[in-house]
Amino acid sequence: MLKNIVALLVSGSCTVFAVAQEKPLKSVYDPQALFAPLFxxxxGGTVxxxxxxxxxxYWQNRADYKLSASIDTASNQLSGNEIISYTNNSPDPLNSLWLQLDQNTYQKGARSNYFTGRQPADFTSGYQVESVEAGYNGNVSKADFIITDTRMQVRLPKALxxxxxxxxxxxxxxxxxPGDFGGRTDFAKTKNGKIFEIAQWYPRMCVYDDMSGWDTLPFLGSGEFYLEYGDFDYSVTVPWDMIVAGPGTLQNPQEVLTPKQLERLTRARNSDKTIMIRTPEEVTQASSRPVQKGNLTWHYKMYNTRDVAFGASKAYMWDAARVNLPEGKQSLAMSVYPVESAGNEAWGRATEYLKESIEIFSKKWFVYPYPTAINEAGVAGGMEYPGIVFDGINDKGKELFWVTAHEIGHNWFPMIVGSNERRFAWMDEGFNTFIDIFASDEFNKGEYSPKRDSEYAPGGGNPADEIVAAMADPNTPVIMTNPDQVAEKYRHTITYFKPAFAMVLLREQILGSERFDYAFKQYTEQWAYKHPYPMDFFHAMENGAGEDLAWFWRGFYFNNWKFDVAVQDARYDAAKxxxxxxxxxxxxxxxPVMVQVEFKDGSSQRVKLPVETWMQNASVTLSLAVDxxxxxxxVDPDAGLPDTNRANNVFKVR
Known part of the structure; x- marks a missing residue:
């Protein structure tokens, strides 16, 4: 992305010159296709x-959870009990309920095996559901349910x-x-014990909305999650020597922490500098735990969230620092990691990275809503959940900063703005990759700027040219492609890079920063804790910025249409x-294109031509007074547009 996101708005008249082409340039541009009506x-309606x-x-349903789980660290088994309190706010009676059973993706017969090519050793038996009971109007009875791959349908005797x-x-x-093949959830060994990264660990309600009814797409791996919001009360029981890093508010700190750790946490809540809660020396000391036998239960509560995940290990070091939020609000940033990851060149700065990323995103878009944020080191290597991120145990320096900023940024998209990741991955990955730009530019005065998200120029380069290279393959899917249909070779380009660059184009080239920021912030605020779809985003940007952008959505999101503008001719009449x-x-x-005229005295002048320049014709001839x-x-002197051929952009005057 570009280091500085500045609208190229230049006032005043402009002058342009070009040398006539020997042959007319052939165009395939069709304004009737790009600017077609009825996009x-x-x-719009009342919802x-x-x-x-x-x-x-507008309505959406609600799911509140009371969860309890225990981990057998010898057999690597999690046993759980959950009570889901589900509220049907829709206008429709519901004859059945649908739940997601994502652990079933690791079964030998899972549909995802034909999608991911999982190897024979990389299997578990998935969820073993022991019982399901339904409570309705005070009556509790055994539920009638059926499990199909990663979904469970509960059939109700009477409609809800x-x-x-x-x-x-x-x-x-x-x-x-699952072991390290789990991808998003796993366990892995370190020299001081296993690290468990626990996610998708309880049956979760599918979303019932006004767009699809029940959204029951199976979990295949690329498409992520779509979940209802609610309050979570969860407890995790583990051996006494383990730390459970869970998002939300710890309800029983005196039971699971030592007096020294409690005192250090109090200091961290008032410190902008990172405070050690559990030092590397203490990791192997039994005295760093309040008891030295049996099990401990860690009890957390988290409100108005769509999910919870946690990490658990006896190998964790632990540090923390205060997060300063707008209007005097505060949160607590924490990192947990093994001694192998210690040191300021590695995870010793993880909390600093987390803290400042949250502060930047909160100032720019929406205030971080949760009491804590956790950066956890493991082998998931870049995965996000509300209030906690799983980052790479071996990440260091700029890679650790970038992955931290990106994963915690997902708390805005899609944890706060709850889009459907399983169908529209660009609405979380693309938006989040875009807001990463600001974190990279601002953190420690640009220490890790600019952030690179294109494999076409990982060490730097012009993103407009990088997207041209990315789109050179005619088989590249379009942004609107279902994420599970995007082959791995195109996944980063289409899910992350192109939609993020589209936001840069909107902000820098099309709308300008002031109009873009107003519209995008309004979209974020109005859809916080709700479920927007692509057309909601398109409408919101158009209404907030006051611009018909159907041509942009059509050409850049629904198609991979290319752009090539050239100066065909330029003639200067000195007398006139x-x-x-x-x-x-x-x-x-x-x-819209910027035209620059360079004068023989070394000065220059610019004029911005609006997109309406191309509404009727592929070629335009314009006049400009110059002295x-x-x-x-x-044209495009700053190379901000994805022009496929810059060789025809500059003409010398004879």
Whole structure:
């Protein structure tokens, strides 16, 4: 991404020169295709407004969870009990309920095996559901359920009533925690003990919404999650010598922490510098735990969230520092990691990275809502959940900063703005990759700037040129492709890089920073803890910025249309002090373009041509009053547009 995100708005008249081409440039541009009407196929309604914001009758269902789990560290088995309190706020009676059983993706017969190519050794038996009971109107009975791959349907004897009907589900289960093949959830060995990264560890309610009804796409791996919001009360029982790093508020600190650790945490809550809670020397000292036998239960509560995950290990070092939020609010940033990851060149700065990323995102977009944020070192190597991120145990320096900023940034997209990751991965990965730019630019005065997200120039380069290289393959999918359909070779380009660059184009080239920031912040605030879809985002940006952007969504999101603008001709009449120049749009895409005129005295002048320049024709001839001799004319002088051929952008005046 670009180090500085500045709108290229230059006032004043401009002059442009070009040398006539020997042959006319051939164009395939069709303005009728790019600017075709009726981009939106549905009108706004009372649930989702045409202005892109939740309508006056917007609704979503709610799932509150009471969870308890224990981990057998010898067999690597997690046993759990959960009670889900589910509220149907929809206008529809529900004859059945659907839940996600993501651990079933590791079964030998899972659909995902045909998608991921999992090896024979990389299997577990998935969820072993021992019992399911439903409580409705005070009556509790054994539930009628069926499990299909990574989904479970609970069939109700009587429909759950609309507009406020409530039901509870009590589920008892166990499963074997996958090893490092788990990807997002796993256990791995260190010299001082196993590290457990526990996610997707309880049956979770599928979303029922106004767009799809029940969203029951199976979990295949690339498409991530779509979840309801609610309050979580969860307890984790582990051997006495383990630390459980869980998001939310710890309810029983006196039971699971030593007096020294409690005192250090108090100091950390008032310190901008990182405070050690458990030192490397203490990791192997039994006295760093309040008891030296049996098990301990860690009890947490987390409110208004869509999920919880946690880490657990006896190998954890632990440090923390205060997070300063707008309006005097505060949070606590913490990192847990093994001694192998210690040192300021590695995880010794992890809490610093976490703290400042949260402060930057909170100041720019939306205030971080949770009481704690945790950076956990393991082998998941870059995975996000509300209030906790799993980052790479071997990450160091800029890589650790970048992954920390990116993963905690997911607390804004999609943890706060709850888009559907399983269908529209670009709405979390792309948005988050975009806001990473600000964290990289601002952290420690740009210590790790600029952040690179393109494999086409990992050490630096122009992102506009990088996206051209990325789009050179004609088989590259479009942004709107279902994430599970995107082959791994294209995944980063289409899910992360192109949608993030699209946001840069909107902010720098199309809308300008002031209009973009207002519209995007309004979108974020209005859809916080709700479920926006792509058309909501498109509408919100158009209404917030006051711009019809259907041409941009059509060409850049629904298609991979390329852009190539050229200066065809330029003639300067010294007597009339007039410059006449011709621009040609050679490919299918269009953008507003900056034209720069360079004078023989070394000065220059710019004019910004709006996208309407291309609404009727592929070629335009314009006049400009100038009072000095011109030496050259160029388009897109800052190389901010994804122009496939820059060789025709600059012309010397004869």
């Amino acid at each position: 939106y196929t549905q009108n 989702r407004s045409a202005n892109g914001l939740p309508g006056v009758y 009533s609309a507009k406020g009907g409530r039901i509870t589900l009590a589920i008892k289960y166990h499963y074997t925690i 002090k007039n410059l006449q120049y011709t621009l040609v749009n050679l490919d299918k895409m269009a953008f 000095k001799e011109v030496s050259a004319v160029s």
